[in-house]
Amino acid sequence: MVVLSNGLRCLSICALVLACQRGSLFAAVRIKDRDRQQILIHITDPQLGMLNMYKKPEDWKAEETMLSKLAAKAASFKPNLVFVGGDMQNWWPNEEARQAKGLSDRNRLKGMGDKEFQQLKDKGLGRMQRDSVQKSLEVLVNAKIPVYYTAGNHDVGDYPDARTLEQYSSSDSKNPGWGPLFQKVEEDGILYLQFNSQIYWSNEASLDEYRSKQLDFLEGEMSRIQALQSIKRLVLLTHIPPFMDSVDEQEGWANWKEAYRKQILDVLAGPNIPMLWVCGHFHANVEKDSDYQGVPLSIRVSSAAGTTMQWDGKDELSPKEAQEVASKEILKAFAEDIGFTRIGERLKAESDRSGLRIFKMLGDSGSFEDQWFTLDQLQEEASSWLAS
Template sequence: MSEDQEVFLRARGRTFNFFRADEESEWKGAFYFIQGADPQLGLMKSWRLGNCDFGGDEWEDEIRLTEEAVEAINKLDPKPKFFVLCGDLVHSMPGTEWKQAQERDLKCALLKTNQDIPLVFVSGNHDIGNAPTSETVQDFSNNWGDDYFSFWVGGVFFLVLNSQLFFDASKCPQLKKNQDKWLADQLSVAQQQQCKRVIIFQHIPLFLQKPDEENNYFNLERSVRQELLQMFHKAGVKAVFSGHYHRNAGGTYKDLDMVVTSAIGCQIGEDEHGLRVVVVTEKQIVHRYYSLDQLKNQGLDQDIIDLIKK
């Protein structure tokens, strides 16, 4: 494997190899990371044509936006601990015509990220299919690393989940069982170690605004959602960050924040192409959505910098 490709495959053995648990499991002070979602190479043309199943044969706009995101991140001072992409890396579904070319071009754009800012990848429905199979999940893992894993940074415990297994695991029931068992074990670790914070990344939001909202394409089915919310709250999870909606949204369940971040790529609401800055302090998690232009040209707001330096 070339050194270039290794930056995409740091999630191995259900952990993230850039950070060592023995060095990162204790609180060391405030830090921040960058969350992005849905670069989804190929969707913008499909959306313009009104046909999201076809027409994704051009993705120059998404490459330009991804490069702008990378440029903005590279300029930040101090540097973020990591850059997480919460799914739908490309638009083409598994096994379709343009998927490999889209993934290749996305990797070329992401390789420009400062080598001190590791890339964390989350699987989305366009990455592994609306109803994933063992083959589509394995293909994702071969290209982007494990589909679910955990890691520590600065005393904070992070979990990356494959939310498609919560949405439709009809073609891979054993994979869902495996993740469910692993997740229960990880949440038990979080409880036992009384982590300073537990944060989850997944593609599909648990909910968009309210925990009891109706089921729709952009959230998880209500019974699944309620079970996960109860598990997460019991284990001390403070925030779940997701994408999928291509708009900013979110709400709360007890003291758990559900944060839905709009897209780097195609916007289907009124938001601008952007990224979310997330600051973790000893007492709180503070997050703010920036347009790519704003982050690139103005950088972090002073109040955000002050939080990081406390």
């Protein structure tokens, strides 16, 4: 990967696209041959700092504890790969883009003066949160388990720009990012595609060239596997789900813009290979099995490794229930489906709520099984399920 130096902070999106062509934002990797069954573990939304962001913004101990324990358990299962599904940090990286639209800076505590807020920003909480996540996941790296990441809205911003995309993919050892913004992992009949879903939530024109480059990547992979005819399952790894229940559902805080859903799904459905979408962002569990243009399509939205959210008091929602929440503006969803007076009970980072999802993938048939486990359930229930 090309190292993007601090001197390139004013890169245009066009320049980022050129960098992508040269290999800085794309990587193709393979995982080591194992048995025909592959184990994929999905850990998403550690989002260190979310729980106390408006009370004690420098305190993310509860979320860090959950993540560290989940990573240790994940390592003990010796998976083929671990997918960390975005929102590694909570500190918003580019609120300037929102302020340009007349919106407030969400990192600022209510009643905080300019001087006090500047002092808080100078502490670099985003960098500190990234460091904490990387430290928590060292157990996987040390066990030589491949770990792949995807960009969440807290990692590149609601409206990504050149600076946040550069930071995300940076390999600067002094301020490292997370890796390629899109990549593939191919093994034993399964093609895993990790790509940046934030550009399908934001429809900013400044991202058009980047969207075009990512589209070229996806189209190229579909053409390649259609010719090979050896892939039995596509596994799409993104932060935000394209939709919860219906491809035509209303756009909101937790799904894609409708035009991008159909554009990307049309491409992915081309080879007529069953699709499994693995995503997060919602901080609660949702499972949807359907089809798109006759191609089997399963969506698995995993709850959080950090602070979970009980929409309407539930840890798991039906696709229809999730669609109703996801299609709203976020503040309206909070007001109506969390309740500001219920935040203390409905947002928690605790061992009976925080967890991860495990997939058993069969490359020869393309079939899969999956289950969500809280940290409390991982000790015995997950081991028994994996052995079954």
